[in-house]
Amino acid sequence: MMNNAVRLEEKQQAFAELREVKTTLAAKGWFPATSGNLSIRVGDFTPEQFTFAITASGKDKSVNTPSDFLLVDGHGQPAEKTDLKPSAETLIHCEIYRATGCGAIFHVHTVFNNLVSELFWDRKSIPVDGVELIKGFNIWEEEATIEVPILPNYADISRIAVLVKDVILPRVPGIMLRKHGIYAWGANAFEAKRHLEAFEFLFEYVYRLELLKK
Ligand SMILES: CSC[C@@H](O)[C@@H](O)C(=O)COP(=O)(O)O
Numbered sequence: 001m002m003n004n005a006v007r008l009e010e011k012q013q014a015f016a017e018l019r020e021v022k023t024t025l026a027a028k029g030w031f032p033a034t035s036g037n038l039s040i041r042v043g044d045f046t047p048e049q050f051t052f053a054i055t056a057s058g059k060d061k062s063v064n065t066p067s068d069f070l071l072v073d074g075h076g077q078p079a080e081k082t083d084l085k086p087s088a089e090t091l092i093h094c095e096i097y098r099a100t101g102c103g104a105i106f107h108v109h110t111v112f113n114n115l116v117s118e119l120f121w122d123r124k125s126i127p128v129d130g131v132e133l134i135k136g137f138n139i140w141e142e143e144a145t146i147e148v149p150i151l152p153n154y155a156d157i158s159r160i161a162v163l164v165k166d167v168i169l170p171r172v173p174g175i176m177l178r179k180h181g182i183y184a185w186g187a188n189a190f191e192a193k194r195h196l197e198a199f200e201f202l203f204e205y206v207y208r209l210e211l212l213k214k
């Protein structure tokens with residue numbers, strides 16, 4: 001069990017970081033119609049036991065209020081006394097943390113990520129070939145190629161969550177849900193945001209290139 005004093009400080013820091021990222025991503029228009037969710041892990045981690053701060057469900061993520069975030073455990077259950085409901089997609093965060101041990105996960109719905117997930121659904125992954133911003137994932141080889149996995153967008157989130165660990169690729173810090181949105185993660189909020197921005201740039205590039213080829 002973590003020391004409570006440390007826990008409170010860590011919680012406050014995680015909430016403050018989430019607020020800052022939320023405000024920045026909202027300014028890009030990446031939370032249309034209350035969509036999207038953000039989380040940052042706090043404290044010790046084992047795949048069996050961990051805690052993270054996550055956005056409350058159904059909030060307008062372009063607005064900051066005193067009740068935007070709560071702590072949950074590795075099973076997605078509130079880890080503190082609260083009236084807030086964790087994101088409807090908390091179980092996906094749980095499985096990404098469990099599989100990767102990462103420090104932060106950011107999820108957004110954009111038109112470009114939705115379009116490419118449909119365009120490449122038959123392939124079950126979005127190919128990106130030789131674009132400089134792949135280096136945003138710490139992949140430094142020349143003309144690197146990556147594939148971003150796509151999962152089905154079942155209404156029952158637990159059906160998606162069980163698929164997560166088997167599609168995660170070691171060097172690609174993201175998964176797409178079909179016609180839904182991207183989950184991007186990193187060791188901390190700074191890295192997760194860099195990865196998210198790289199994905200979104202690359203998805204727009206891939207979409208526009210496909211159009212130009214036609
Ligand atoms: C209102 S559309 C978006 C939701 O269905 C969901 O996909 C989403 O990203 C936000 O859900 P939330 O429960 O607020 O975290």
Ligand SMILES: [Zn+2]
Pocket residue numbers: 035036037089107109180181
């Ligand atoms: Zn979503």
